[in-house]
Amino acid sequence: MKRLKAPPSMRATSLLATLVGLLLGTVLGLAPPEAAAQEEGHAHDPTNIWTISRGGQLYDKWWEVIEAAPPKETHPAYPAAGKKKGSATWRCKECHGWDYKGVEGAYGKGSHYTGLKGVRGVADIDPGRIHQIIMDKTHAFTPAMMPHSAMEKLALFLSLGQVDMDKYIDRATRKARGDRRRGAAFFQNICAVCHGFNGKAINFKDEKKPEYIGTVAQENPWETLHKIRFGQPGVGMVALSVLSIQDQVDILAYTQTLPAK
Ligand code: HEC
Ligand code: HEC
Known part of the structure; x- marks a missing residue:
């Protein structure tokens, strides 16, 4: 599949900005810019809505967002009933669904079936608790694979950013209830x-x-x-x-x- 990445010029610009920032920092005796400790492309002065969007992208395919290599082996918690293998089994959406409903949603049948439950149950709960779930034994996500800053965004998305898609899409006909x-x-x-x-x-x-x-x-x-x-x-x-x-x-x-x- 063809992949369109951010244009090299954009990357070069941000690299240049970082270098200039570091240089200025040295000259003026300032601390290095905070962004250095974050994933690439982190917003300056991030808003909740941006953080949630970023969390939604991580839910989709986290390694693309943090520009890491995807794990190669199949996720240890991926059920034998499922048909996928390798890196695909590490996407949150692969086990929990695009509608966040797992076996109770669109992935209840078909080639993405896993039989696992969704993540609707964590909507509105404390993001700190969700962060812990992401790091539990079942999930096997380590900070080396995914920085804590990314896990925090995922947690905020799951707590405040997910919606009940059945309200907006008719499951039987797949038609959106929109104008x-x-x-x-x-x-x-x-x-x-x-x-x-x-x-x-x-x-x-x-x-x-x-x-x-x-x-x-x-x-x-x-x-x-x-x-x-x-x-x-x-x-x-x-x-x-x-x-x-x-x-x-x-x-x-x-x-x-x-x-x-
Ligand atoms: C600034 C350019 C840009 C804008 C604006 C944009 N997209 Fe995209 N979109 C892309 C690129 C690039 C891809 C990835 C293409 C690929 O992977 O081959 C993409 C991918 C997608 C996909 C993913 C399909 C898949 O199966 O992976 C969907 C759906 C989509 N766009 C819908 C939309 C909709 C709807 C809008 C308006 C709300 C929109 N896009 C606005 C650039 C854009
Ligand atoms: C390989 C499959 C798999 C992947 C990938 C996966 N999970 Fe899970 N997840 C599980 C299993 C298994 C459970 C436990 C389900 C149960 O208790 O029945 C779970 C439970 C959860 C729960 C708790 C749901 C609840 O209501 O108790 C959350 C939140 C969650 N996962 C988030 C995530 C996030 C975020 C990602 C991506 C970073 C992710 N999961 C990726 C398998 C997966």
């Missing part, structure tokens, strides 16, 4: 800049079996809603968690009308 016309305005002004007006400017798969926004939105509306809200890990895509949930669902409703092939 397509309202969604079109957001799509044309924001998403189309990169994905084109028909969503076909970026093909997520290949020529033989193309996959566009329209394809994903129709087949997996839960994944699409998650990505509309928090962005796509490891690439320069916007996160629209700053909008209301109804705005986000309206966008989803419009993307379901875009061509799937």
Whole structure:
């Protein structure tokens, strides 16, 4: 699959900024910038909404966000009933679902079935408690694999950022309960800049079996809603968690009308 990373110029700029900062710090006798102790791309003066978006991306594919190598072996807690192996089994979404409902949600059947429970039960609980769960024996996440700063973001997302997707997507028909016309305005002004007006400017798969926004939105509306809200890990895509949930669902409703092939 084709991967679009942040343009090298952007990375070079931030590297330059860090170097200049370090140099200035030395000249002026200041402490090194705080950002050095954080994952790459950490916001200056981060807001809760940004932190939650970042947590949502970590839930999707944490190693892309922190620019680490994915584990190669299958996760020790991945059940024998599941069909996946290797790094895929380390994604939070692989065991707990795009709708956060595990076996009680869309992953209750099909090629992503694991039989595991979801994470809806930790909504609104103390993020510190969720941080502990991520580090428990079952999960086997060590700070060497994932920095604490990333675990904190995941915990904040799970406590304050997840929603009950069944309220917004009809499970049986997969149709978003949104206003397509309202969604079109957001799509044309924001998403189309990169994905084109028909969503076909970026093909997520290949020529033989193309996959566009329209394809994903129709087949997996839960994944699409998650990505509309928090962005796509490891690439320069916007996160629209700053909008209301109804705005986000309206966008989803419009993307379901875009061509799937
Ligand atoms: C390989 C499968 C697997 C992966 C990957 C995984 N988990 Fe879990 N998770 C589990 C199992 C198993 C439990 C315990 C379920 C139970 O108690 O029945 C669990 C439980 C949880 C719970 C507690 C849910 C509750 O209501 O008690 C949270 C929160 C959680 N996981 C978060 C995460 C996060 C965040 C990630 C990604 C960083 C993650 N998990 C990745 C298997 C996984
Ligand atoms: C700044 C550019 C940009 C904007 C704006 C943008 N995206 Fe993306 N989007 C990307 C890139 C790059 C990818 C990754 C493509 C890849 O992996 O091949 C992506 C991936 C996705 C995916 C993931 C598909 C998959 O299966 O992995 C979805 C869904 C998506 N975008 C929907 C949207 C929607 C809806 C909007 C508007 C709310 C939007 N994007 C706005 C750049 C953008």
